[in-house]
Amino acid sequence: MDVLTKYIIITGGVVSSIGKGITSASIGRILRSYGLKVGAIKIDPYLNWDSGTLNPYQHGEVFVTYDGMECDLDLGHYERFLDVELPGVSNITTGKVYQSVIEKEREGEFLGACVQIIPHITDEIKSMIRKTAGINDYDIILIELGGTVGDIESQPFLEALRQLRNEEGHDNVMFVHVTFIPYLNAAGEFKTKPTQHSTKELRSTGINPDMIVCRSQDPIDEDLKRKIAHFCDVDPNAVVNAPDASSIYEVPLTLDKENVGNFIANRIQLDVDTKSADLDEWKATVKSLQKKDPIVTIAIIGKYIELEDSYISIRESLLHAAAQIGVKLNLKYISSDVDDLDQEELKELDGILIPGGFGERGVEGKLDAVEYSIVNDVPIFGICLGMHSMVIQFARRNKMKNANSTEFDKDIQYPVIDLMEKQKEIKQMGGTMRLGSYDCKLIKDTKAYLSYNEDIIKERHRHRYEFNNEFRDELQEAGLVISGTSPDDFLVEIVELPDHPWFLGCQFHPEFKSRPNNAHPLFVSFMEAASNYSKNK
Incomplete structure (x- = not known):
């Protein structure tokens, strides 16, 4: 039986390699603790069809799904954190999108129309997302957009995701923006300006983030969170801090303490009892790793x-x-x-x-x-x-x-x-x-x-x-x-x-x-x- 799938879209700003994959996987782990069926998609804006021929020095390992797709290593994080086996279509690349559209054009599917980024490329992106969501009737699909907001190659995907929100409805799609809060030793303080600029860049695409996850070397205080909420126009409860951890497996527990699950459940109207979350096994695992x-x-x-x-x-x-x-x-x-x-x-x-x-x-x-x-x-x-x-x-x-x-x-x-x-x-x-x-x-x-x-x-x-x-x-x-x-x-x-x-x-x-x-x-x-x-x- 088909279910109504809700989407959580994770974007990144300020710098690359900020931890969007771990953040996405950690959110998924929390939602799994509510008994929800959670899937994940990684969007890689590069033109390669898959990760198979990418140099490990530039891109890290190539992860292989059960059905034989060579994927981005973040698929590995998703599988480990969510304890699931994801299909190969969970990795979307620019190469896959454009190849699919060109094949349809060659077959005459567009009836002689001039094939363009909008609507043809953006429609194909949305189609791929929905196809993945329908494979296992997921309650939630996490969608991580690779790269950094402002990258030229990400623009068609941001537009497609903006359209997806409008088509699926406000209560069924939310955006999480992961940014970096640098600490300047010379000034002796954290700086929020990069996060403000990054959020402004995202809003210029028509997307307002519902939550901002602030990565930082050390924890930030409540005053700083309120400042970010004020200048980035989000709810104060939606500013979440994820400081560096000794293990990536601690991140779900960090986000849980920040009430991420509760905020998400309220924002996209999840029919769950967040008090029933069961992270005991995960806590035991983290303890054993220490x-x-x-x-x-x-x-x-x-x-x-x-x-x-x-x-x-x-x-x-x-x-x-x-x-x-x-x-x-x-x-x-x-x-x-x-x-x-x-x-x-x-x-x-x-x-x-x-x-x-x-x-x-x-x-x-x-x-x-x-x-x-x-x-x-x-x-x-x-x-x-x-x-x-x-x-x-x-x-x-x-x-x-x-x-x-x-x-x-x-x-x-x-x-x-x-x-x-x-x-x-x-x-x-x-x-x-x-x-x-x-x-x-x-x-x-x-x-x-x-x-x-x-x-x-x-x-x-x-x-x-x-x-x-x-x-x-x-x-x-x-x-x-x-x-x-x-x-x-x-x-x-x-x-x-x-x-x-x-x-x-x-x-x-x-x-x-x-x-x-x-x-x-x-x-x-x-x-x-x-x-x-x-x-x-």
């Missing part, structure tokens, strides 16, 4: 370490697992793009995680990390390219000295990792991989099976290269255990070493399914092994 000991030191060994957002889902998954088993995570980032890994630095580790990636750069450093793990019995977890590195290094140790992946060497003698047959003729970069959720069959009495305690699991993929079955028997005879395969037993999904404390590589990306209140079983098993290693050092 544990100070014992400390377990894990290193992510990759080539994009300069920007931590490149591995944000892995970082969060490790935090979730650490909290679940009752330890504190000490996370290090070690560059694999070096001639030799620092052996003294490796000795400090209780566990090694090798993440996914593309291209040859940094691979030899990852192979060195695998070798160190094998020789020193250090727990190691390989994901996607990390698993490839584990297979390659194991093969090199077992009579295949020149083993490699054809991603790095097309003419190698032992191509233990090779391109999937269906991919060999594809020349485009975007959307050409094995993407989305696939079934995996687990072999009993393996670490993988003991972690999940299930026969069949579903995990998300993002890759072109696979374990080469031509070397399957030979590697198994050498001691490699294949503990997970596709249901038809054709594709190798998980490999292990049985005589190692914890040596496991998986082809898929388990980090996309971990939740703060429900850590992923592989990360939990890995963290337990690292904790045991730490105790026994």
